Amino acid sequence: MSxxxxxxxxxxxxxxxxxxxxxxxxxxxxSENLSPMELIDKMTDVMKEVGEKFECGEAFLPEMVKxxxxxxxxxxxxxxxxxxGQTAQKKAGRIVIGTVQGDMHDLGKNIVVAFLxxxxxxxxxxxxxxxxxxxxxxxQEFNADIIGASALLTTTMPYQGSIIEHLEARNLRDKFKVxxxxxxxxxxxxxxxxxxxxxxxxAKAAKLCMRMING
Amino acid sequence: xxxxxxxxxxxxxxxxxxxxxxxxxIVVAEISxxxxxxxxxxxxxxPIPSDDDLADRVWKAAVEFYLNVGTYCTTSERRILxxxxxxxxxxxxxxxxxxxxxxxxxxxxxYRKPESTERPFLSLGAAGAPVSTEDILSRVxxxxxxxxxxxxxTTPGLTIMDGRRTVAGSPLEMEATIRNVQLVREACxxxxxxxxxxxxxxxxxxxxxxxxxASHFGMxxxxxxxxxxxxxxxxxxxxxxxxxxLKAWGGNSLGETGPVLGxxxxxxxxxxxxxxxxxxxxxxxxxxxxxxxxQTHFKFQCGTGRDLIWVFSxxxxxxxxxSHWPVLSLLYSAGGPMTEMYFHEATxxxxxxxxxxxxxxxxxxxxxxxxxxxxxxxxxxxxxxALAISSESGKNKAMTRQQANEIAKEILPRYEDKIKGDPKLxxxxxxxxxxxxxxxxxxxxxxxxxxxxxxxxGKMGIKFRYNFLS
Numbered sequence: 001m002s003x004x005x006x007x008x009x010x011x012x013x014x015x016x017x018x019x020x021x022x023x024x025x026x027x028x029x030x031s032e033n034l035s036p037m038e039l040i041d042k043m044t045d046v047m048k049e050v051g052e053k054f055e056c057g058e059a060f061l062p063e064m065v066k067x068x069x070x071x072x073x074x075x076x077x078x079x080x081x082x083x084x085g086q087t088a089q090k091k092a093g094r095i096v097i098g099t100v101q102g103d104m105h106d107l108g109k110n111i112v113v114a115f116l117x118x119x120x121x122x123x124x125x126x127x128x129x130x131x132x133x134x135x136x137x138x139x140q141e142f143n144a145d146i147i148g149a150s151a152l153l154t155t156t157m158p159y160q161g162s163i164i165e166h167l168e169a170r171n172l173r174d175k176f177k178v179x180x181x182x183x184x185x186x187x188x189x190x191x192x193x194x195x196x197x198x199x200x201x202x203a204k205a206a207k208l209c210m211r212m213i214n215g
Numbered sequence: 216x217x218x219x220x221x222x223x224x225x226x227x228x229x230x231x232x233x234x235x236x237x238x239x240x241i242v243v244a245e246i247s248x249x250x251x252x253x254x255x256x257x258x259x260x261x262p263i264p265s266d267d268d269l270a271d272r273v274w275k276a277a278v279e280f281y282l283n284v285g286t287y288c289t290t291s292e293r294r295i296l297x298x299x300x301x302x303x304x305x306x307x308x309x310x311x312x313x314x315x316x317x318x319x320x321x322x323x324x325x326y327r328k329p330e331s332t333e334r335p336f337l338s339l340g341a342a343g344a345p346v347s348t349e350d351i352l353s354r355v356x357x358x359x360x361x362x363x364x365x366x367x368x369t370t371p372g373l374t375i376m377d378g379r380r381t382v383a384g385s386p387l388e389m390e391a392t393i394r395n396v397q398l399v400r401e402a403c404x405x406x407x408x409x410x411x412x413x414x415x416x417x418x419x420x421x422x423x424x425x426x427x428x429a430s431h432f433g434m435x436x437x438x439x440x441x442x443x444x445x446x447x448x449x450x451x452x453x454x455x456x457x458x459x460x461l462k463a464w465g466g467n468s469l470g471e472t473g474p475v476l477g478x479x480x481x482x483x484x485x486x487x488x489x490x491x492x493x494x495x496x497x498x499x500x501x502x503x504x505x506x507x508x509x510q511t512h513f514k515f516q517c518g519t520g521r522d523l524i525w526v527f528s529x530x531x532x533x534x535x536x537x538s539h540w541p542v543l544s545l546l547y548s549a550g551g552p553m554t555e556m557y558f559h560e561a562t563x564x565x566x567x568x569x570x571x572x573x574x575x576x577x578x579x580x581x582x583x584x585x586x587x588x589x590x591x592x593x594x595x596x597x598x599x600x601a602l603a604i605s606s607e608s609g610k611n612k613a614m615t616r617q618q619a620n621e622i623a624k625e626i627l628p629r630y631e632d633k634i635k636g637d638p639k640l641x642x643x644x645x646x647x648x649x650x651x652x653x654x655x656x657x658x659x660x661x662x663x664x665x666x667x668x669x670x671x672x673g674k675m676g677i678k679f680r681y682n683f684l685s
Contacts, residue, residue: 057522060481061513062243102383102422104289107446107478111513154345154374154584155383155391183516184345184584201514 001028007042014046017066019073026074036078037086047071047118054115055203061107064114071117092120093213096139097148098130100159105152108182108202112148115202119210132159132166139176146209151182160185161193177212181205216308217301219462219502223455229285229293234449237287237294238479242447245284246485249276257483262524262627263567263620270329270532277491277533278302284492286500289445290452295500305499309540313467313504315367317437320410322366324505326541329532329572332613334606336574338414339594340369342509342545344583346646347375349398351587354655355646356399358591360406363683364598367439369415369576370399371589384422392429400433413438414469414543414576423456436465442501443471447479447489450500458502469507469543470497476523477513483522486510490530498540506534509545509579515634516582517549519560521627524567528616531571544568546578546597549634551588551643553661557581558668559630561597566619569601582638587645592657592665592684599679600672607680614677622675657684 001009006029013022022043029039050067053059097113099106106128113123124142126134130149139147151157160180167173179197180190190198197212199205232241253276258264285296297305312325324336340359346352352371359368373395374381381391396413403411416426416438426440434440440461442454461468472493474480480489490508497506510526511518518527527544534542546564550556557580568575577597581588604614633641649661657665662684669679 054477057477057482060477060485061479062239062247062481065239104445104451107475107513111477153383154372155381155388158380158382183582 001032003029003032003034006032006034010039010042011046014043014067014070015050015063017063017070019070022070022074023077026077030081036081040075040078043071043074044120051115051118051203051206061111061114064111064118068114068117092122093145093209094122094124094142095146095148095209096124096126096135096142096144097150098126098135099128099150099152100156100163101129101131102159103151103153103156104128105150108152109150111202112150112181112205115206116209119206121206121209132163135163136166136170136172140172144176145213146177146179148179148181148205151180151185154184157182157185157189160195164194179205179208179212216305217297217499219458222295222500223459225295226288226291226293226450226452226455229288229295231293233292234287234289241284242479243481245280246480246488249280249488250484252276255484255488257522257525259521259525261620262521262563262623263528263570263616264525265616265620267532267536270529270536273487273491273529273533274537276488277494280488281492281495284448286496287449288451289449297499302495302499305495306538306540309498309538310504311539312541315437315439315467316412317410317435320408320412321437324366324541324543324574326535326539327572327574328535330570330613330615331572332606332608332611335569335601336366336543337364337598337601338367338369338543338574338576339365339598340414340576341371341589342369342547342576342579342583343372343415344579344589345374345586346371347586349373349376349394351646352395353398353402354650354652355589355591356402357406358650358655359594360403360408360411362591362595362598364602364681365411367412367414368399368403370395370413373398374586388422388425389428392425393432396429396433416440423453423460426457427460430464430466434466436467438467439504440466440468441471441507442468442503443473444493444496444501447474448492448496454501462502468501468503469505470501470503471507471509472497473509473511475511475513476526483526487526487529490526491533494534494538494540494542505541505543507543507545507576509547511547515549516547516584517560517634518547519549519564519630520634521631524563524623524627527564528567528571531568531573532616535572542573543576544573545576547582548578548580549582549638550630550641551581551585552590552593552646552649553664554641554643555668556630556633556641557593557643558596558672559626561593562600562672563623563626565597565600566604566614566623569605570614570616570619575601581642585642587647588642590646590649590657590661592661595683596665596668599681600677603677603679609678618676625675
């Protein structure tokens with residue numbers, strides 16, 4: 001299989017969420033002397049393309065999640081083959097994300113998670129109804145750079161502020177950046193509670209996180 | 216129909232599966248399969264289609280989807296599944312309508328058919344949009360109750376109380392919920408319509424505890440409680456507990472379903488089928504007296520884009536042609552008070568739903584997320600328009616879907632690009648900037664604006680009967 005064909009196959013398999021096919025294409029790529037990092041970079045480019053398609057309404061959450069899952073399996077396969085000191089996540093960071101306490105809405109948060117994966121973030125999704133302590137404990141355990149908190153109800157927004165209060169009380173405020181989002185949330189609210197960032201949609205959230213990591 | 220306790224039993228004993236497996240391997244796979252099988256294809260050229268065969272295929276796809284997918288209980292991590300016979304029995308046994316409200320305000324919310332001259336039920340209010348103070352809540356609620364053509368009111372949500380933000384699940388939520396009910400009841404009395412039903416009991420509450428607690432402070436069995444599904448095709452024990460409580464108390468609930476375009480159902484075609492499948496879930500699992508859909512866009516948080524208008528229209532037609540269980544559709548606009556954008560969005564949305572056979576609730580103005588961006592004028596307009604194209608259209612003939620489609624095609628280009636723009640530019644003005652705080656009357660500026668908009672829409676062949684703001 002030529003390198004060109006392998007890369008086409010790689011793209012097709014990510015877009016279709018075909019994990020088995022992707023691993024076969026990756027294997028073929030290694031046989032053709034493509035380096036693990038080259039393959040990871042190519043796959044990450046495809047993931048960005050999937051994200052762009054989502055942005056303009058040509059792809060939706062299922063396609064994003066399928067692609068991200070396949071990408072993750074292939075990266076996990078390639079990572080042990082990287083030269084010592086090199087990691088697949090060199091350009092991105094680690095984020096713990098969840099929907100705040102009392103709130104059962106997770107669709108927006110799921111879209112953000114999928115987007116973060118497309119730009120190479122390692123994510124830990126703690127799900128819905130996540131108390132400040134649950135998010136903070138997870139961030140410590142995961143060695144996260146960022147804590148992301150989503151709220152869809154005006155009455156659950158105050159829990160976003162509680163996360164910051166809990167971080168301060170535990171002397172951990174400097175350890176994590178905190179970003180907030182969700183339907184009724186805006187920049188003014190983020191400023192009011194002392195969050196480090198706000199994003200109005202998933203694509204902007206991914207860009208915001210990249211900026212936070214890369215400075 | 217299968218009993219509620221049998222549903223609860225299945226939530227506790229049904230097939231176990233993880234949430235991710237349910238989302239990706241069951242919902243996503245099945246929605247894609249039935250969309251292909253029934254050849255459902257989004258047509259942006261016709262946002263309000265008149266294709267009966269397509270509407271019926273949507274219905275068949277939704278029934279098949281629900282049969283194979285069922286409802287997921289997130290608490291027990293189990294699927295609640297039904298047989299074809301059970302679904303058929305539930306639809307056959309479903310109520311055709313429900314009496315709501317009391318005294319002079321008592322009225323019947325009934326199923327309608329496409330292009331019907333039957334008067335749609337008009338639930339006019341705020342759809343739980345947040346207000347900053349108890350005073351604003353009282354004023355706005357009184358204004359909603361004073362709309363002469365309304366049959367019910369959706370209240371705003373009290374999110375700040377005594378200067379403090381209310382917090383879900385806290386004692387503040389319980390107190391705010393109680394105040395919300397009491398203030399709205401008093402507002403209805405002051406408006407001279409004490410029997411008007413509250414349609415979104417209780418806007419400020421999230422938990423079953425707050426809902427049940429506040430029920431003892433003025434809610435009536437002739438009101439409606441919201442039982443909202445978790446996206447997508449999911450419930451939890453909290454929702455089922457509310458359903459059990461309401462059944463025991465004799466209260467009514469609505470099967471609230473707000474699926475998101477771009478979410479687990481995917482694009483417009485999948486969303487349409489999923490939304491229609493919620494018709495079955497609302498009836499069988501939520502045990503509601505009507506379905507209450509308000510699908511929105513994943514990014515723009517409103518339901519008035521061309522793709523969503525197509526979904527609203529076909530969902531209306533699919534349900535009303537194939538089921539006698541009523542539906543009350545809910546508008547979420549991007550534009551706010553005193554913006555042309557809102558009135559254009561509301562016009563297209565009312566045309567799509569009312570000609571499709573819906574009753575309507577209006578609505579979530581300015582996405583229902585901005586404090587105090589709501590007045591009684593926005594829902595009043597939608598109510599006037601709904602009557603003008605149905606029961607008051609004259610010569611016993613309602614507006615057809617084809618006529619509605621032509622008007623929608625003319626109006627959509629006036630606003631659809633603005634949905635993607637800066638939300639601040641279409642936010643409009645707050646209640647306190649548009650209403651006199653002493654007299655409770657709208658400013659002359661807004662009255663003139665309103666009358667001008669009605670003239671503009673009137674030129675498209677719509678005859679408004681009323682002039683409440685002359």
